[in-house]
Amino acid sequence: MTRRLAGLLFVLALVAAPSAAIATSLASLFDEGNNAFWNGDYEKAVKAYDRLEALGVRSAGLSYNLGTAKARLGRLGEAVRHYERALLLDPGHEDARYNLGLVREFLARRASEAGRDADLAPAAGPWRAVLDRFSPFAAALAFLVFHLALFGVLVARRFVAAELPRMTLGVTAGVLAALTAATLAVTVGKWHQLEHEREAVVTARGQTDAVEGPGSAVRRFGLEEGSRVRVLERREGWTRVRDDRGRDGWARSETVGDI
Amino acid sequence: MLVLVTLLAATSAAAGPGAPPEIGITTDRDPLVAGEPFELQITIATQSENDPVVRLPRLGGLRVLSQSESHPMSFSFSFGTGQGMVRQSKRQSVYSFTAVADAPGKKVIDPVIVEVDGKRFQSEPHALVIAASASAGRPAPSPPDPFGQMPSLLGQIPSPFGPPDDQVQPGDPGQAPTALPGELEGARVDPDYFVQTEVSKRQAVVGEVLVVTVYLYSAWQIADVDVSREPGTEGFWVENLLPGNRRLEFEPVRVGGKNYDRAVLRKLAVFPIRAGTLTIAPAVVDLEIRRGGFFSSRKAVKRASVPVQIEVAATPADKRPAGFDPANVGRYSFKAEVDRTSVAVGEPVTLTMTVRGEGNLRNLSLPAVGEVKGFKSYDPESETEVTASGETVTGTRTSRTLLIPKEPGAFTIPRLAFSFFDPAAGEYRTEAGGPFTITVRPGAVAIPQTASNATAGRPAADDGDALARLNRQLRSISSRAELETSATAPLMTRPWFLALALVAPLAWLGVVVASRTRRQMAEKRVKGRSKRAEGTARRRLAELERCAAELSTEAFFAELQRCLVGFLEDRLEAAIAGDTTAELRARLAERGFEAAYADRVAAEIDGLEFARFGRSAGHGEERTKALGRVASLVKDLGTVTPLPARRKP
Numbered sequence: 001m002t003r004r005l006a007g008l009l010f011v012l013a014l015v016a017a018p019s020a021a022i023a024t025s026l027a028s029l030f031d032e033g034n035n036a037f038w039n040g041d042y043e044k045a046v047k048a049y050d051r052l053e054a055l056g057v058r059s060a061g062l063s064y065n066l067g068t069a070k071a072r073l074g075r076l077g078e079a080v081r082h083y084e085r086a087l088l089l090d091p092g093h094e095d096a097r098y099n100l101g102l103v104r105e106f107l108a109r110r111a112s113e114a115g116r117d118a119d120l121a122p123a124a125g126p127w128r129a130v131l132d133r134f135s136p137f138a139a140a141l142a143f144l145v146f147h148l149a150l151f152g153v154l155v156a157r158r159f160v161a162a163e164l165p166r167m168t169l170g171v172t173a174g175v176l177a178a179l180t181a182a183t184l185a186v187t188v189g190k191w192h193q194l195e196h197e198r199e200a201v202v203t204a205r206g207q208t209d210a211v212e213g214p215g216s217a218v219r220r221f222g223l224e225e226g227s228r229v230r231v232l233e234r235r236e237g238w239t240r241v242r243d244d245r246g247r248d249g250w251a252r253s254e255t256v257g258d259i
Numbered sequence: 260m261l262v263l264v265t266l267l268a269a270t271s272a273a274a275g276p277g278a279p280p281e282i283g284i285t286t287d288r289d290p291l292v293a294g295e296p297f298e299l300q301i302t303i304a305t306q307s308e309n310d311p312v313v314r315l316p317r318l319g320g321l322r323v324l325s326q327s328e329s330h331p332m333s334f335s336f337s338f339g340t341g342q343g344m345v346r347q348s349k350r351q352s353v354y355s356f357t358a359v360a361d362a363p364g365k366k367v368i369d370p371v372i373v374e375v376d377g378k379r380f381q382s383e384p385h386a387l388v389i390a391a392s393a394s395a396g397r398p399a400p401s402p403p404d405p406f407g408q409m410p411s412l413l414g415q416i417p418s419p420f421g422p423p424d425d426q427v428q429p430g431d432p433g434q435a436p437t438a439l440p441g442e443l444e445g446a447r448v449d450p451d452y453f454v455q456t457e458v459s460k461r462q463a464v465v466g467e468v469l470v471v472t473v474y475l476y477s478a479w480q481i482a483d484v485d486v487s488r489e490p491g492t493e494g495f496w497v498e499n500l501l502p503g504n505r506r507l508e509f510e511p512v513r514v515g516g517k518n519y520d521r522a523v524l525r526k527l528a529v530f531p532i533r534a535g536t537l538t539i540a541p542a543v544v545d546l547e548i549r550r551g552g553f554f555s556s557r558k559a560v561k562r563a564s565v566p567v568q569i570e571v572a573a574t575p576a577d578k579r580p581a582g583f584d585p586a587n588v589g590r591y592s593f594k595a596e597v598d599r600t601s602v603a604v605g606e607p608v609t610l611t612m613t614v615r616g617e618g619n620l621r622n623l624s625l626p627a628v629g630e631v632k633g634f635k636s637y638d639p640e641s642e643t644e645v646t647a648s649g650e651t652v653t654g655t656r657t658s659r660t661l662l663i664p665k666e667p668g669a670f671t672i673p674r675l676a677f678s679f680f681d682p683a684a685g686e687y688r689t690e691a692g693g694p695f696t697i698t699v700r701p702g703a704v705a706i707p708q709t710a711s712n713a714t715a716g717r718p719a720a721d722d723g724d725a726l727a728r729l730n731r732q733l734r735s736i737s738s739r740a741e742l743e744t745s746a747t748a749p750l751m752t753r754p755w756f757l758a759l760a761l762v763a764p765l766a767w768l769g770v771v772v773a774s775r776t777r778r779q780m781a782e783k784r785v786k787g788r789s790k791r792a793e794g795t796a797r798r799r800l801a802e803l804e805r806c807a808a809e810l811s812t813e814a815f816f817a818e819l820q821r822c823l824v825g826f827l828e829d830r831l832e833a834a835i836a837g838d839t840t841a842e843l844r845a846r847l848a849e850r851g852f853e854a855a856y857a858d859r860v861a862a863e864i865d866g867l868e869f870a871r872f873g874r875s876a877g878h879g880e881e882r883t884k885a886l887g888r889v890a891s892l893v894k895d896l897g898t899v900t901p902l903p904a905r906r907k908p
Contacts, residue, residue, distance in 0.1 A: 026742040037736050038499040040645070052742065061740025068736050074726050095734045106729045140750035144759060151763035155770050191751050 026057060030065075037069055045069040060090035068099060076103050077203035077225040081257045084201055084228065088193075088259055090135050107226040116207060116224065127189070136190040143183035150176035198231040200241065200256040210249025214238035220249040229256060280305040280373045282382045290390045293363040301354040307375045308348045316369035317510060321358040321387075329353045361506075363391040445539075445567045448514060452477040454524070454544050456490055456564040464574050465531050466588025466619060467682040468651055470500070473525040473542045473564060475507075476514065482557055483547035486524055489738055490564070491540025494571075495529040496619055496731045498647040528652045530588075530619040531571040532731050539567040580678035580687055587679035589618015595626075595675045595692025603700045608634070608662045610672060612692065617653045618679075620645055622727055625658045626675040633670035633699065634662040664699040671696050785832045792829030793897040796822055800890050807882050815882055816871040823863060823889050831901055840865065851902035856895065863892055 033048030049066040052059075067082030083100035086093050134142075153176060157169040193199075202208060202223045212218040214235050221243070223229065229241040232248065239253045281304040288297050299318070305311045330352050360366055368385040442448065446455030452475070459470040473490055475481075484507060501523070509520035524544065531537055541563040548558045574585060591614050598609045612625050621643050628636055637660065645654035664670070676691040750756055799822045807815055828835055831850055835843055840861045847857040870885065 030740060030742055034736060034738055035502075039502065040499075040647075057742050059740045059742055061737045062742065065736040065740070068733060071733055072730055095737070099733045102729060102732055106725070110725070136749045136751065140756060143751075144756065147760055148763050151767045154767050158770055158774055187751050191749065194749055195752070 026052060026055065029055075030062065033065065033069070037065070037072075042069045042072045046073065058089060060086040060093050060096065063089065064093060064096045064099075067096065071099065071103055075203070076107055077201060077205070078257060079103050080107070080226040081201035081203055081259060084199075084259045087132070088135075091132055092135070104226055107224070111207070111224050114206070116222065131186065131189045131193060134186050134190065136187075136194060139183060139186040139190050143180065143187045146176055146180040146183055150180050199259045200229050200231050200239070201259060202227050202229060202251070202255060203257045204252075204255035208251060208255045210241065210243075210247070210251050212250065214250050216250065221247050223249075223251055223255070228259075231256070231258065278306045279380050280311065280375060282371050282373065282380075284368065284371075284385050286387070291360065291387055293360050293389050293391055297358065299356045299358055301356075301371060302351065303354075303371065303373055304349065304351045305373065305375050306349050309376055311350070311352070312374040313352065313354075314372035314374075315354060316371055316384075318356065318358055318366075318368055320362070320364070320366035320389075321356075321360050322506070322508065326357070327355045329355070360387075360389040363389045365389070443514065445565050446474075446476075447565055448476075449562070450517065451479060452481075452519075452546060452548070452560065452562055454542060454562045454564040456539055456542060456567050458539060458567050458569060460569070461567075462570045462572070463531055464572050464588060464680065464682055465534055465585055466574070466622075466680070467531065468589065468618060469529050469531070469569065470650055471525070471527045471529050471539055471567075472523055473544075475522050475524050475544060475546075475562075476512070476519040477509075477521075477546070477548075478517065478519050480549045481520075481546055482549045484522075484524065485545040486542060487545045487561070487739060488541075488543035488563075489735065490525060490527070490542040491538070491566075492527065492529055493540070493734070494531060494533055494535075494537040495539075496532055496622060497530075497735070498528040498619075498645065498652045500526040500528055500647050500649065500652070528647060530622070531569065534571050534573040537569050537571050539569065541566055574680045574687075575685075578687055580676075580689055583678045583680070583687065584624035586619065586622040586624055587677075588682060589616055589620075589679060590681055590683060591616035591618060591623075591677070591679050591690075593677040593690035593692065595695075597672065597695045597697065599697075600695065601698045601700070602664055604664050604667055606664065608664065608697055610660045610662060610695070612658045612660075612675060612677070614656045614677060615654075617651050620652065620654045620656045622731070623656045624724065625656065626677055628660045628662075628672070628675070631662060631670065631672050633666055633668060634664055634672075634697075637661040637663075662697075664697065667699050667701045669696060669698050788829050789832065789901070792826050793893060795829065796826035796893045797890070799825070800886060800893070804883075804886055807879075807886075812882075813871050816867050816885070819885060819889055820864065820867040820871070823860075823867070823892065826893050826896070827860065830896060832904060849902070850904065852896070852899055856899065859892055860896075863888060 029048055029052050033045045033052070036042070036044035036048060046066065046069045049062060049069065052062055053066070063082045063086035067079040067086065070076075070082065071079035080100060080103055083096045083103065086096035087100065090096075150173060153169050153173045157166060157173065160166050160169060202225055204223070205225060207222045207224055209219045210221050210223050212220055215238070223241070223243065227243065229243050229251075231239055232242055233240040234253065237253050238250045239256055240248060240250050241256060242248050281302075283300075283302040285300045285302070286297055287299075291297055299321075301315065303311065303313055330350065366387045366389055368387065370384055371382045373380045443455050443457075445457055446453055455474040455476065457472045457474060460467075463469055471490060471492070473486070475484060507522040507524070509522045512519050512521045525542065529539070543561060543563045546560050546562060548560060549556075574583075574588065593612070593614050595610065595612045598611070599606075602608055610628060614620070614623055614625065625639075625641070628639065630636060639658045639660040642657045642659075643654065644657075645652055662672070672693055672695040674691050674693045676689050678687060678689040680687050800819075803810075803815070803818055803822065810818070824836055831846065833846070835846065838846065843864070844854075844857045844861055847860060848854065852860075867885065867889075870881070
């Protein structure tokens with residue numbers, strides 16, 4: 001028995017040790033970026049944060065720091081992209097929302113001063129507004145809790161014969177069914193957002209052109225730095241995007257960045 | 260051993276006679292090199308019968324690795340006799356420190372304070388010059404610490420090899436503590452540990468530099484420190500005055516009579532960017548405290564400082580120079596120059612403006628060159644070099660403007676005036692450079708028609724200023740974040756999530772199906788029993804008729820009654836043997852039997868009951884009639900399908 005327990009502990013230690021080491025190295029890389037930022041070396045900070053993203057870290061805090069470092073470097077379109085990602089991962093990230101508002105306002109004013117019409121933050125529809133209030137994790141977790149509770153109540157009701165408890169359980173099941181349906185809708189919406197909507201932000205300085213096709217010289221419309229677009233298709237260094245006015249066009253892939 | 264002796268002239272801070280002590284500071288090598296440990300000795304010699312009270316100085320900028328104290332010489336003698344006898348004592352104390360300087364530069368050792376016979380003597384501050392090591396730029400390797408992983412056997416005694424890099428260095432127990440008042444501004448004093456936000460000034464003008472220092476005070480050994488929330492600096496432009504990766508250095512202090520070790524966690528130069536009451540929001544610090552000796556335990560605690568309010572006023576309107584930019588606050592010198600005063604047409608002239616000094620250099624607004632007659636001017640390129648260390652921010656802001664002469668002649672670049680507000684003097688100052696006269700000769704160099712190539716890739720000056728303003732308004736980075744790579748897959752796409760979501764309805768469906776199956780099987784069983792009831796009853800009646808002659812009267816009628824009751828129980832799927840007549844009628848009515856049937860059943864059961872015990876009812880004819888009535892009743896009741904029984908609560 002003791003030998004088995006020792007063996008189990010050994011296996012657990014083998015499994016846990018590498019993950020602990022990875023967590024430490026991620027944290028030290030994050031600290032390296034923060035220290036560089038505090039020392040005014042924003043390029044170095046961006047490099048450290050970029051490495052974390054390349055390692056597969058998806059974190060609202062990391063995206064927020066990356067956005068702030070890029071804003072300090074004047075790369076505002078990229079800053080918008082990272083703030084948007086921070087809010088996608090954590091809609092309650094107040095600092096990201098605040099900074100995003102400031103950067104968007106700055107870009108819109110700059111575009112306006114240059115004689116361009118720019119509405120970088122179009123009003124979101126009601127469904128979008130609802131989705132924006134929840135993180136994917138919170139929506140999925142809420143759905144799971146209501147869903148399990150609903151079926152738990154339904155099962156319990158089958159074993160109860162007395163009228164009053166049966167009625168109470170029935171009302172509870174009704175409420176839970178409504179909540180389950182609502183959270184399921186939000187969860188599916190967030191999943192769709194993450195997996196299929198493929199939104200991006202224009203990161204090119206100032207304004208870049210959306211043209212008729214890959215490599216085409218025929219301009220369709222201008223894409224303003226920091227504006228949000230939907231990615232429709234990608235082809236050999238070109239990305240077909242749709243802006244908030246429903247216009248489609250092809251932009252060079254390096255001028256738009258996925259959220 | 261190389262010895263650098265510095266005998267200091269002790270100066271009496273207190274009036275009155277008495278021989279001043281001799282105070283010497285020596286080091287074992289010269290020059291001192293950054294990263295290389297050296298020994299520093301403070302020798303104090305006094306002439307008094309009483310022991311001197313010595314307050315050792317802070318070794319500013321040095322990291323103390325070990326320290327010891329010795330008293331190599333102490334003797335007394337007397338001369339004269341009786342009333343005229345004079346007694347003389349001489350004492351010597353030597354304090355040795357093994358220390359290392361992490362960075363080159365000048366390190367100042369504070370005055371040594373000695374109190375002898377109630378008189379206080381104080382030496383002059385002493386400066387040590389630390390040279391850069393040959394391997395400058397690379398961190399000096401730390402010696403391995405064999406005691407680093409051991410629990411602290413000796414409590415507060417520091418490891419002789421210094422702590423490991425991921426731990427903080429405990430305070431030097433031999434160093435005399437700095438006395439502080441019991442109530443500290445910006446802190447909620449706690450007997451164990453607390454955090455203080457200290458601000459150099461509580462009243463300032465917009466753009467003036469203030470130093471915000473976050474201190475940690477601890478009466479316990481600390482294993483780990485983490486600033487989980489930076490001090491809030493909304494409304495300020497911030498420059499960090501400390502390097503990012505640094506080892507915490509503790510110094511002993513006394514607060515309200517209690518000893519603490521104090522370390523600087525953050526030191527920021529902040530510049531208010533608007534007038535009004537601004538607040539430095541509290542810093543939050545997570546501590547891991549090590550308590551106990553050999554069996555030491557660790558405890559995590561969180562402490563926060565107290566918000567500090569600063570009253571910020573606009574720079575005075577009186578005597579404000581025209582075109583003054585509110586960002587130009589500090590102490591500066593200004594210089595403007597051109598790289599040449601005689602050029603050919605098309606040869607570039609660079610006008611350079613340089614501001615040096617102390618203040619928020621990154622946000623300075625330098626004079627605009629504008630259009631210069633005879634020249635094509637390009638947007639200026641600005642460069643800022645800032646040294647943020649120690650107590651303030653100093654540096655240089657340089658702006659270079661490229662001017663291309665378009666035609667021959669003598670042209671003048673007008674006087675350039677730079678105005679700023681000096682908060683120390685409380686007045687505006689204006690420094691100027693120029694005017695510059697440039698002689699342009701005829702030449703064949705082509706003049707570029709557009710500035711697009713020259714300015715491509717860098718923002719216009721106005722844009723740069725606006726960007727600086729934007730960056731002032733942006734909130735700063737987070738010092739913490741969740742960094743798990745497993746977060747890459749959203750929760751709703753993970754297999755276990757989908758499995759868990761499916762399990763619940765499947766379990767419910769299983770319960771429903773099982774329940775229905777069980778009920779159907781029960782119903783089937785009951786229906787079969789009901790269908791078989793009539794046949795069973797007929798068989799029992801035929802058997803009873805055949806052997807009636809062999810049975811006594813009581814046994815015959817008892818068996819006939821059991822036959823009828825058994826038939827009814829099979830039909831009604833319920834036990835009725837204990838029912839009263841009224842209950843039986845009610846039950847039959849409830850299950851859909853007409854009242855006439857109920858009457859017949861009740862009457863027959865009562866009749867059979869009577870016949871069992873009545874002496875007159877035992878004849879063969881009576882038995883045959885009773886058998887016929889019961890058979891008829893069974894046949895009639897067999898034609899009625901009973902209603903389902905009502906479920907009992």
